[in-house]
Amino acid sequence: MSAIRASGIYMEYGDQIVLEDINIEIASGAFVSVVGPSGCGKSTFLRMVLGQERPTRGTLTLDGDPLPGEPGPDRGVVFQRYSVFPHLTVAQNVLAAYEFDASPLLGKLFGARRRAAMDKAMHLVESVGLGPHAQKYPSALSGGQQQRLAIAQALAKEPKVLLLDEPFGALDPGTRAQMHALLKPLWREHGMTVIMVTHDLKEAFSLGTRVIAFDKTRIDPQAPGRYGARITYDLDLDPRSPVPVLGFSRPLDPVTIAQEKARSVA
Template identity: 60%
Template sequence: MSLVQAKGLEKHYGRDVVLERLNFSVEPGEFVTIVGASGCGKTTFLKMMLGTESITRGQLLVEDKPIPGEPGPDRGVVFQKYSVLPHLTVLGNTLIAEELSRSKLLGKLFGSRRRQAREAALERLTEVGLENALDKYPHELSGGMQQRLAIAQALMMRPRILLLDEPFGALDPGIRQDMHELVTRLWREQQLTIFMITHDIDEAFALGTRVWVFDKWRDDPHAPEAYGATITYDLDVERNREDAPSQAKQIEEDMHS
């Protein structure tokens, strides 16, 4: 059974067609990277996956059920920024996931239940290498460490689907390389299904098992809003890794023409 399926999915804003003709099915464990020019509806698609953007037409299914119209613990998310809560420490930011699920009234744990939750949070933080920064606030962390924290936080609820919206876009190249290794490792270990938006095509090919290119399927210069973007390339990367660089080059040329 496919994990995520789209059938004739469309998104319009008034008369402006943003996305249309979206048909795909994604299996559990796939790592889908999404590239495309800015304004082509990549983020709109991710918001539909999150449930913060409504569906105009067609279907978006998770395990054959329509995707809920609001965010939930089955779909974790990491944004480019504002992903972590500024008023909580590193530990607090991860602990809060346990606290929210185990203490419905106060959203806070005390005593032995807190110690248990702390263990779980520590485990996550160790996975991303933040075990030595437990009492630091986000503003005391570098951009890369903030994103590590955001990833640890997103994985606390053990979501099946992880949505990443240009999570490494603001990071230095060297740090980005570390983050790639981290995400790849977590994706393998926890059998995640990942949808990741990026504007870096090399990153898309380096990380994804499947690369989607979002672009308008038809362009009418007299009515630019009449046709929306769709998946113009759907490339299986893992099966033919060796020609990935040439494919990346080809797509980059296409997008800039």
């Protein structure tokens, strides 16, 4: 399970209120796209779920338990800039997650334990399409390949929640489409809850099962930081939901389709 709940969340920096009264429940296994103008607190919300920052007020829980005040293995993250180790090969980058977990002091495994960890690392490397590049260093990879490696790193610890902070913003349209085709099967296979911050509305609607928009509903020209952003739109894009929106509808069953064909022929 990986359900997230935010109740009465405020985030303030001195006199500036960034987020104001955020209340949301994210079901386990959902793919939530977060959109909104620059500076509205999208990445701040993501950092709070990651544990990098703590809300000024309110509660944030994962499966009913308060989120720890620091990042943990139950939450993976992929940033826009490629966060990989430049001195390690592709396979070694993913292997490092297993080595640091099993041997926190040395960060190294030996013998049968290392071979078993390497087998798991190679399985992930191949699942993101980097099998032929396993022995290359990040400097020899394209931007899209480095982002594939970052995703493999984030999945190595089998997190409950995967956080994506504009992960494809620096990629060209063709490479971005490839990353979309990669991410959706991985999300379904691992059953994670995914929260993705993006400025690309097409990306938000094509990948997400739910789109949340942050924006300021009140602005004081004399005190720009007086009010924070709230959730202004919460759109459920899952066609299986009780109330589909934006033209989404339940697919017709075979009987209905057959009836429609017969009627059109008549």
